[in-house]
Amino acid sequence: MVFNCIKWIGVVYLGWLGLKTILFSSSVYKDEDNIKGEVTFKDDSQTPWDFARQEFIVAAANPKALLLFTVFLPQFITSNTATLGGQILIVNAV
Known part of the structure; x- marks a missing residue:
């Protein structure tokens, strides 16, 4: 039951974000004189x-990223505490 509540709260939130994006998309416009077709912001x-x-x-x-960092990436880090922070930075950067 709790999972279903969280799922539907997520559905409503994503719907609200999509509606908000559609309604306020007029703040982004394409410049007619811009040959490259770059998007500019007002x-x-x-x-x-x-x-x-x-x-x-x-x-x-x-x-999903939190699961990746807590489950998959630690197997590539050694238990040497002197270089632990550096190892974590390197593995996460890759």
């Missing part, structure tokens, strides 16, 4: 670092 208040931070938060909150 609101330039967000920097590339803001987008990178947002992507990191989304990726870090992904349950």
Whole structure:
């Protein structure tokens, strides 16, 4: 029962995100004079670092990524505590 509640809350949340994206998609427009067809944004208040931070938060909150890091990747790390942090950084970067 709890799983079904969480599943349907997720369905409603994803539906809300999709609807919000469709309704506010007018903030992104294609420039008619732009030959390359690049997408430009009307609101330039967000920097590339803001987008990178947002992507990191989304990726870090992904349950599949958390499972990957906790189940699959530890088998590639040795128990040497002196280099443990470096090993984790290298394995996660790859």
